[in-house]
Amino acid sequence: MVGGGVTPSLLAHGTTVATNALLERTGAVVALVVTAGLRDVIEIGRQARPSLYDQWQDRPEPLVPSRLRLEVAGRLDATGIEIEALDVDGSDGGWSSVLGPRGVPNGVQAVAVCLLHADLNPDHEQQVASRLREEGWDVTASHEVAPEFREFERMVTTVVNAYLRPACRPYLEGLAGTAESVVVMTSAGGLVDLDTAASTPARLLLSGPAGGARAAAAVAVACGHPDAISFDMGGTSTDVCLIVDGEPAPAAELEVAGLPIRLPSLDVHTIGSGGGSIAGIDPGGALRVGPRSAGADPGPACYGRGGVEPTVTDANLVLGRIPESARFSALGELDVEAARSALASEGVEARGVVEVVNAQMEQALRSISVERGVDPTSLALVAFGGAGPLHACELAEACAIPVVIIPAAAGVLSAVGLLTSPRRRELVRSWPTPSDRRGLERALAELAEEASMLLSRDRSVTGVSTRTSLDCRYAGQSHELQVASIEDFEAVHLARNGYTPQGAGVEVVALRAVAESPSPATVDEVLASWATKQVEPLIGPRAVTRDDCTIWVPDGWTGRPGPLGALVLTRESR
Secondary structure (H helix, E strand, O other): OEOOEOOOOEEEEOOOHHHHHHHOOOOOOEEEEEEOOOOOHHHHOOOOOOOOOOOOOOOOOOOOOHHHEEEEOOEEOOOOOEEEOOOOOOOOOOOHHHHOOOOOOOOOOEEEEEOOOOOOOOHHHHHHHHHHHHOOOOEEEHHHHOOOOOHHHHHHHHHHHHHHHHHHHHHHHOOOOOOOEEEEEOOOOOEEEHHHHHHOHHHHOOHHHHHHHHHHHHHHHHOOOOOEEEEEEOOOOEEEEEEEOOEEOEEOOEEEOOEEEOOOEEOEEEEOOOOOEEEEEOOOOOEEEEEEEOOOOOOOHHHOOOOOOOEHHHHHHHOOOOOOOOEEOOOEEOOHHHHHHHHHHOOOOHHHHHHHHHHHHHHHHHHOOHHHOOOHHHOEEEEEOOOHHHHHHHHHHHOOOOEEEEOOOHHHHHHHHHHHOOEEEEEEEEOOOOOOOOOHHHHHHHHHHHHHHHHHOOOOOOOOEEEEEEEEEEOOOOOOEEEOOHHHHHHHHHHHHOOOOOOOOEEEEEEEEEEEEOOOOOHHHHHHHHOOOOOOOEEOOEEEEOOOOEEEEOOOEEEEEOHHHOEEEEEOOO
16 A cells, blocks of 8 residues: 555656765675786776876776775686686685685675676686675675676676665665565666666666656657657756667666776766756856756755755746746746846856856767767757756757757656666676687577566566677777677678778677566557647747746747657758
């Protein structure tokens, strides 16, 4: 029973618990067990430098300090064959450092185990994890979470999962019983059961944005634009994702808090720009907007809840892009004078604030389109979130995107995405012989069958379908692309990188399988009750206030009703 009523049949949940714990560094104390000689891999990392000439650049501190990195003797070669037996009882930097007289250092709440080449042969890792679990430790083993090559990324992902699990598990377990079926959105845009979510919380780092991207893709397809960009602007951040052939673009890895997470994810790019982003003048005299945010409490100055710093929302109100007469639930009438005072107190102009935040979001849009070889003139911009429809037309014009789509229920479209996303399981396996494809088709089929079996363990799941993909690269390259088949690789590489090397063979480095079960509801069905009754075109300049968002139609733009209650905006020829 919920609130004295009937228990819902389904609760589809998106959460920021994992994300916040990682960003705020409030996770568990973790010990790390590695192959002897590799204890510092997690700190050495890669040579990649976001700012090549910045010698004072800050790097994120490892989640595991040096004193909690423990080594164990035993080794596999690069094909997964044992060349040194695992020394479970040795005393020289091996088991004794973990289970011997010193034990795992006091204060440790979880243990991550990441041994060399465990992605190809998990035998050593399984032995280590089994012994630790017998001792009562909460253990995350790399072959269970991220069985892919690249030791650094696999190690970080394993540690992050161990770091998050003690914090996330109680929260997720508390959702049990709130509905007949409780599922949680993953970064890959699929729903998993509570047990899976609690055991692998590293899969939840993009839980919220993933739902919005999936719903935006469905709306874009209904409006006749299978290639689009989802643009979700909320109070604190903006999330953008490329949609190709009606599906949000996937990524094999994401970065959160400067840490690479080697898990399936939608290719969502996030920046700290939102309606609550605070504007001010930096020490160099430049106008800055964000990433610091006023949040919901006290919120922008115009909310009348004690906020005194100017925000993007305050600037939009002063410019008339939000009507002064607008009233919102729990806020009442907005205080335009408070907004003006806040802007004046920092010496910033409303127009300047909007132009700066637009420039930041324009760069985000270009990073997932132009920088990836995608022509924005072939795309539509699907704008949602409470603030997205306020800025969408200007951003589209700046990026030469010809169409803007404002979905019905734009302010809560991410929730629509949660309700309409499929149940999903993803599996990945390293391929040990990149140039040798013997047995490849059989291995793909077996991986797909395993994914289907895992998803089908839930008796409520029906109609399971599977698909496979490959991570490929040209011989000599250090990074790969995910493709449906080897035959597709050359075209994808050309589109992404602008060239194809002559005479280079194609290597396969990893296999992927996805199993899905259709959601109980479609985006069409959920949005049916939200469809607006608008008939007449909206001719800019005009501000339109809805219960869930505000839409700004600039001069020269016209909005017309579209499928699923969407508003389709186009730039009129001058």
